[in-house]
Amino acid sequence: LPQSEYHYEYTACDSSGSRWRVAVPHTPGLCTGLPDPVRGTECSFSCKAGEFLDMKGQACQPCAEGTYSLGTGVRFDEWDEVPHGFANVATNLEVDDGFGDTVENCTTSTWVPLGDYVASNTDECTATLMYAVNLKQSGTVSFEYIYPDSSIVFEFFVGDREGSLGTWGLERWRFSSQAGEVGPGQPHEVELSRGNNVLYWRTTAFSVWAKVPKPVLVRNIGITGVAYTSECFPCKPGTFAPAAGSSSCHLCPANTFSGKGATACQPCEPDTYAEPGSVSCKPRPPCTDKDYFYTHTACDTHGETQLMFKWAEPKICSEELPEAAKLPPSGVKSKCPPCNPGFAKGNGSSCQPCPYGSFSNGSGCLSCPLGTEPALGLEYKWWNVLPPNMETTVLSGINFEYKGMAAGWEVAGDYIYTAAGASDNDFMILTLVVPGFSPPSPVLEDAESKEVARITFVFEMICSVSCELYFMVGINSRTNTPVETWTGAKGKQSYTYVVERNATMSFTWAFQRTPYHEAGRRYTSDVAKLYSVNVTNVLGGVASFCRHCAPEPAGSCAPCPPGSALDRGSGSCQPCPPGTYLRGHPSDGTPTCHPCGPGTRSNQLRSLCYNNCSFWLPLPGHLLHYDFSALAPGASFSSGPSFTAKGLKYFHQFNISLCGNQGRKMATCTDNVTDARGQGDVARLVTSYVCQAIVVPPDVMGYKVAVSSQPVSLADRLLG
Numbered sequence: 001l002p003q004s005e006y007h008y009e010y011t012a013c014d015s016s017g018s019r020w021r022v023a024v025p026h027t028p029g030l031c032t033g034l035p036d037p038v039r040g041t042e043c044s045f046s047c048k049a050g051e052f053l054d055m056k057g058q059a060c061q062p063c064a065e066g067t068y069s070l071g072t073g074v075r076f077d078e079w080d081e082v083p084h085g086f087a088n089v090a091t092n093l094e095v096d097d098g099f100g101d102t103v104e105n106c107t108t109s110t111w112v113p114l115g116d117y118v119a120s121n122t123d124e125c126t127a128t129l130m131y132a133v134n135l136k137q138s139g140t141v142s143f144e145y146i147y148p149d150s151s152i153v154f155e156f157f158v159g160d161r162e163g164s165l166g167t168w169g170l171e172r173w174r175f176s177s178q179a180g181e182v183g184p185g186q187p188h189e190v191e192l193s194r195g196n197n198v199l200y201w202r203t204t205a206f207s208v209w210a211k212v213p214k215p216v217l218v219r220n221i222g223i224t225g226v227a228y229t230s231e232c233f234p235c236k237p238g239t240f241a242p243a244a245g246s247s248s249c250h251l252c253p254a255n256t257f258s259g260k261g262a263t264a265c266q267p268c269e270p271d272t273y274a275e276p277g278s279v280s281c282k283p284r285p286p287c288t289d290k291d292y293f294y295t296h297t298a299c300d301t302h303g304e305t306q307l308m309f310k311w312a313e314p315k316i317c318s319e320e321l322p323e324a325a326k327l328p329p330s331g332v333k334s335k336c337p338p339c340n341p342g343f344a345k346g347n348g349s350s351c352q353p354c355p356y357g358s359f360s361n362g363s364g365c366l367s368c369p370l371g372t373e374p375a376l377g378l379e380y381k382w383w384n385v386l387p388p389n390m391e392t393t394v395l396s397g398i399n400f401e402y403k404g405m406a407a408g409w410e411v412a413g414d415y416i417y418t419a420a421g422a423s424d425n426d427f428m429i430l431t432l433v434v435p436g437f438s439p440p441s442p443v444l445e446d447a448e449s450k451e452v453a454r455i456t457f458v459f460e461m462i463c464s465v466s467c468e469l470y471f472m473v474g475i476n477s478r479t480n481t482p483v484e485t486w487t488g489a490k491g492k493q494s495y496t497y498v499v500e501r502n503a504t505m506s507f508t509w510a511f512q513r514t515p516y517h518e519a520g521r522r523y524t525s526d527v528a529k530l531y532s533v534n535v536t537n538v539l540g541g542v543a544s545f546c547r548h549c550a551p552e553p554a555g556s557c558a559p560c561p562p563g564s565a566l567d568r569g570s571g572s573c574q575p576c577p578p579g580t581y582l583r584g585h586p587s588d589g590t591p592t593c594h595p596c597g598p599g600t601r602s603n604q605l606r607s608l609c610y611n612n613c614s615f616w617l618p619l620p621g622h623l624l625h626y627d628f629s630a631l632a633p634g635a636s637f638s639s640g641p642s643f644t645a646k647g648l649k650y651f652h653q654f655n656i657s658l659c660g661n662q663g664r665k666m667a668t669c670t671d672n673v674t675d676a677r678g679q680g681d682v683a684r685l686v687t688s689y690v691c692q693a694i695v696v697p698p699d700v701m702g703y704k705v706a707v708s709s710q711p712v713s714l715a716d717r718l719l720g
Contacts, residue, residue, distance in 0.1 A: 006034060008055035008230075013043040013136075021058060043136060046072045046228055049247035053228040062245035063232035065263040070247060072139065073224035078236055079113035087130040090121065111201070117219035120152065120203035122212050124648040129201040129218075135194050139225020142189040143201075149213035150671060150684070151709060157200035158190060192225060199223075206696060206709045214515075234261035237279035251277045254314055273316045275422075286324035287317035290524035293419045295410040298385045299336040299349040305384055305413075307332045312420030312521065337382040337413055338362040342542025359543040371571060373557055374543030376438060377453075381532040383411040390432045397425030397512060408511075415531045420524040424513045430530070431508045436539035437499065440547075440559040450500040453537040455507055461490040463526045467513050473497065474506040492531070507535075548590045563606035565593045576606040597720020603662045610663030610718060632660030634667055638695065653695045653708070663718070669693035669711035688713035 006025045013019050021040040025031070040058065047053050047060035049071040054061045063069050076083050090109040106125035111118050121127040147154050205213050235241050235249035240262040242250070252258050256265035257278045268274050272281035297306040308330040318324060339351035339362040346352035354365035359374050362382070368374050380387055392409040395402055408428030410419045418428040437453040461469055471484045483497060499505060511528040535541070548566050549557035550573045560566055560573035565582060567574045576582055576593035581602045584591035596602055596609035603610055615626040634657040641649050657666035669691035671684040686693075692714055696707040 003056075005030070010040050010228075017043045019043055021055065041228075046137070049073075050245040051229075052232050053230050055230050063241070065244055065246075066241050066261040067232035067234050068241050068246040068249050069229045069232045070222065070224065071229065072137065072226055073222055073229075074226055075223075076221040077116070077219065079115055079118045079219070082111070082113050082118070082129075085131060085133075087132075088128075089130070090125045090127045111203075111218075112215075114217075117217045120154070120201075120216040120218075122152070122205050122215050124205055124644055126202060126204045131199045131221075131223075133192075133197050133199070133223055133226060135192055135197060135225040136227045137225045138194050139192050139223065140189050141192055141197075141199055141221070141223050143221040144219050145188060146217040149205075149215075151213045152203055152205045152216060153707075154216045155200075155202045156188070156190070157198075157202065158192065159198045159200065192223070194225070206694075206707055236260065237262075238277040240265050255281075257281055271318060271320075273314075284316060284318040284321075285520055286321040287311075287319050288325050290420065290521045291315070291317045291325070292327055293410060293524070294412065295419075296384055296413060301349050303336045303349060304333045305336045306330065307334065312422075312524070314422055316520065337384055340382050340387075341379045341544030342377075353542045359546050361544060368543075368546035371548060371551060371557060372546035373440075373549045373559075375440075375536070375545055375547045376538055376541035376543055377534065377536045378434070378538045378541050379532070379534045379544055381414070383413060383416040386411060386416075387432075389434070390430065392428075392430045394421055395427040395429055395510070397421075397423060397427060397515070397517060409509075409530075415529045417527045417529045418511045418513075420521055421513070423517055424521060424523045424526075425515055425517045426512070428511045428528075429508060430510075431506055432533065432535075434505045434507070434535055434538055436504055437502050437537045438539045438541075439502070439537045440549075441562060451498050452502050453499040453535060454496055455499065455533065455535045456494060456496040457533045458492060458494050458531040459490070459509075460492040460529045460531070461486060461488070461511075461527075462529070463489045463513075463523075465514050465523060465526065467511065467523075467526050467528070468515075469528050470508075470510040470512075471495065471497070472508040472510065474508065475501065475503050507533075560591075563604075566590055576602070578602055580606065581609050582606050597718070600718060600720050608663045608718075609720075610661075611659040613659040628659055631656065631658055633657075648696065651695045651697075652692060654690065654692050654714075656690050658689055658715070658718070665689055667691050669713075670708045671711050672705065672708050684711070686711040686713050688716055689718065690715035 005027070006023045008021055009024050011020045011022060019040040020037045022037045023034040025034060041053075045053075047069070050069060051060040051062055051071060052069050053059075076086075082088050088110045090106045106123075109121040109123050109125035110127050111120055111129045118129065141158070145154075201218060203216050235258070237260050238252050238258060239249035240252060240258050241248075242263055252262075252265035252274070254276050255268045255274050257268065257274050257280050258265045259279065268281035271284055273284050274281045292309050292311050294307060294309050297308060299305055309328045311327060319326060336349075339345060339360070341362055342360050343351040343353055343362060344360050344365045351362075354360045357374060358365040358367050360366065378387075378389075386392065386409075392407050393402055394408045407419060408421070408426075409416050409430045416430070421428060439452050459469070461467060466488055469486045469490075470482050472482045474481070484495065497507075509528070509530065513523040513526045547559075548568070549559050550566060551557045551571060563582060564573040564575045566572075579602055580593040580595050582591045583594040593606070599615055600609040600611050602608070611628075613628040613632050615628065617624040617626065634655060636653065636655045638654070639652040641651055643649055653669070655667035655669055665687045667688055667690055669686045669688075670693065671686075690713070691711055693708045693711040696709075698706050
């Protein structure tokens with residue numbers, strides 16, 4: 001028979017680890033004229049990555065140009081549909097009898113293939129993506145994932161046909177604090193044992209009255225140890241393999257394209273363009289005012305700055321087409337803004353920090369008067385150049401990779417704003433790094449406020465669609481945790497974050513115009529603006545004012561101890577009397593003693609006023625006494641059960657601690673969604689006088705503990 005009529009396969013391995021190579025006809029039942037079986041390679045035999053096993057000669061051969069192999073592995077990087085071999089299921093939660101048809105079905109809440117990746121469900125159903133594989137030798141499974149939302153539980157299991165072998169709770173993805181670090185799409189790798197392995201990717205969302213959470217994204221699933229590879233895989237469209245023996249295909253660069261199995265990428269015609277990894281070129285649209293942005297040059301020796309217009313990179317529009325916008329003329333000069341507070345003009349045109357012991361409003365350095373000390377910090381409100389401790393970059397909203405030296409934010413005099421991205425769903429990132437803090441007085445463990453410093457910034461969002469601004473905080477170069485998010489247009493407003501730990505901190509602003517990727521730029525005029533950033537108590541910072549302090553014998557001066565205020569007359573520290581508390585923070589100026597509100601007394605530290613769970617109300621002719629001592633240890637109560645449309649049972653839980661305890665806040669509510677299965681993650685705590693959370697009982701999901709989510713504080717300060 002000609003070889004086109006049959007192909008070779010190996011028999012199953014016997015107990016000694018050997019096997020036979022047999023010819024299998026393409027037409028069932030055709031058994032004459034086939035080559036005789038021959039002894040096969042050992043069962044543990046495999047080819048290296050970039051090679052395949054030529055079954056005729058039973059020897060490894062390099063893959064041809066335009067193809068690749070993983071050696072003993074398979075890779076799933078195309079998700080136009082769920083690949084063959086995957087099971088994609090969603091299950092309903094346990095619901096009480098009696099709901100009948102009112103509960104919506106979960107069968108459609110599965111993982112969704114979206115081209116380069118697969119996205120999880122975003123409701124309270126449990127969606128599971130499964131893949132069963134038989135390994136001939138021990139191997140690995142690796143995949144890249146993006147896990148942006150804490151209201152989703154995302155787990156990865158490895159099991160066999162009998163039961164689970166191991167569970168991995170996955171780290172929630174956070175923006176990298178430094179451009180160029182391993183980004184959010186970092187691979188997660190788990191070792192697999194020889195034999196049957198079942199891989200599970202499972203998600204469940206807990207988002208009752210919050211907005212719909214962002215889905216988990218998974219891509220580039222690779223499994224090694226599968227078996228020999230008897231053929232090489234062609235490169236997918238938009239990629240190429242220029243040399244024989246390739247273990248992977250390269251992405252086509254910008255303005256080139258390729259079809260399936262390409263050995264090289266074809267350049268686009270001059271009037272067309274292509275994004276990296278494209279399968280075809282698109283016509284260049286005419287340039288509009290959304291394709292350029294403006295910035296300012298550094299001050300020259302004459303104290304002037306130039307307004308410059310630049311095309312947004314990569315430039316995909318054409319200036320040659322009719323009605324195309326032209327770049328406005330650059331070079332218009334204007335007077336430089338003053339230096340930022342704490343800085344002054346040096347010998348040249350640049351702003352230099354004032355030396356310690358002096359302060360500045362931006363014009364010139366002045367020495368602090370006797371009996372005062374500089375209040376060190378950083379205040380940026382003039383944006384002629386990016387400060388040296390700030391950096392900006394762009395994170396692709398398509399493949400979640402950093403875009404080299406691209407600038408996400410541009411200076412514009414009295415504000416800094418988000419420039420045009422390559423795509424409207426890019427993240428425009430700005431990061432401020434503070435080396436540490438020097439609080440004027442030590443932070444006491446038993447103090448109500450653990451404030452080491454604070455950052456306050458004024459911002460504005462001009463948006464026509466659902467843009468988002470994330471503010472994130474990173475500690476000691478660890479990746480950033482989002483602490484606040486704003487969506488849609490927002491008028492000029494201020495936000496303050498209190499720092500409670502003395503460490504190297506990074507503060508990051510990330511702006512995304514829209515989560516959806518579309519060709520071209522439509523929303524460049526949707527921008528975020530930062531007008532000012534003020535950080536207090538910065539180690540090695542500069543001062544914009546000097547605060548009063550108590551003189552010391554050595555000639556320097558120091559802030560008053562906790563619970564004491566500076567008496568301006570004597571220049572010495574005096575304890576706040578009973579019934580008063582110290583209001584104000586040393587970073588804002590000089591704290592002073594203020595009387596407590598009605599029905600309250602001051603605590604021992606004079607840091608706050610509280611009620612000792614007893615209240616007297618004078619009425620005509622008699623006196624009413626209220627005893628709330630039962631509230632001192634704290635109280636907790638829940639609403640009746642509620643149910644979501646998919647049948648998830650939940651409760652509103654309230655924790656109250658209004659009095660006693662020297663005024664300390666004792667009511668805590670947690671967000672333990674990512675720790676619901678006891679993976680060891682630290683739950684997020686909200687501590688307050690009154691707080692509320694949404695609780696799902698443990699019996700509903702089969703978790704070890706109740707799932708508590710979306711904690712909010714309802715009472716932060718007792719006025720009287």
